[in-house]
């Protein structure tokens with residue numbers, strides 16, 4: 001049986017990724033920071049005949065990640081895929097020069113350090129070969145002009161992109177691929193109602209990377225199954 005863990009899976013693109021993986025026969029583990037929201041997501045998946053386990057994990061809290069990894073042991077699952085989907089985009093994210101460090105600290109803690117910690121904590125549960133997919137964003141690219149939108153969020157995704165490249169190199173010998181993906185601008189709580197893409201479309205490339213993409217494709221940044229510039 002193939003198994004996958006998806007973080008921030010109680011709603012949005014993460015929930016849809018879980019659903020699509022479940023439809024492909026994966027045993028899915030939905031991780032999130034709120035037990036009630038996880039239970040609601042699990043019930044919704046059950047109603048669609050998808051067998052999902054829940055795992056309480058706040059990606060912005062190192063202790064919570066450690067506890068989640070300990071609890072994961074009891075599930076006796078080996079992971080074919082880990083999808084690091086959880087992220088925050090804070091409404092106060094307007095300038096890196098704000099008086100308070102809170103906004104960029106919280107953003108980078110969840111969107112970058114958190115992902116690194118999750119990968120470290122769950123690596124012992126991964127099969128070889130296996131696939132790690134990091135949900136990034138075009139706002140983290142270094143090759144396009146900036147427009148000043150959400151600078152802490154963009155910086156966190158740039159950090160995540162480099163984490164992706166570095167870990168791809170380190171994990172090549174373990175036969176674990178590590179890739180980043182931009183889902184496009186997607187209609188979710190984060191993307192807003194004006195976004196151009198459906199959630200189904202936003203989940204398509206991450207699901208492909210988590211299931212079918214050749215293991216030799218690693219350390220790359222994707223959108224719509226195509227490699228894009230960092």
Ligand SMILES: NC(=O)c1ccc[n+]([C@@H]2O[C@H](COP(=O)([O-])OP(=O)(O)OC[C@H]3O[C@@H](n4cnc5c(N)ncnc54)[C@H](OP(=O)(O)O)[C@@H]3O)[C@@H](O)[C@H]2O)c1
Nearest residue numbers: 008012013058059060086087135137185186188189190191
């Ligand atoms: N939507 C877009 O247009 C777009 C564009 C580019 C990239 N992305 C990326 O795609 C991914 C999914 O985005 P989305 O649009 O689906 O966002 P979303 O609707 O806001 O969902 C984000 C998910 O992450 C979870 N989360 C946030 N902080 C967490 C934490 N500390 N610990 C655990 N879970 C946490 C949320 O849980 P709660 O319910 O508890 O808050 C929620 O389940 C993100 O990485 C985002 O950066 C999205």
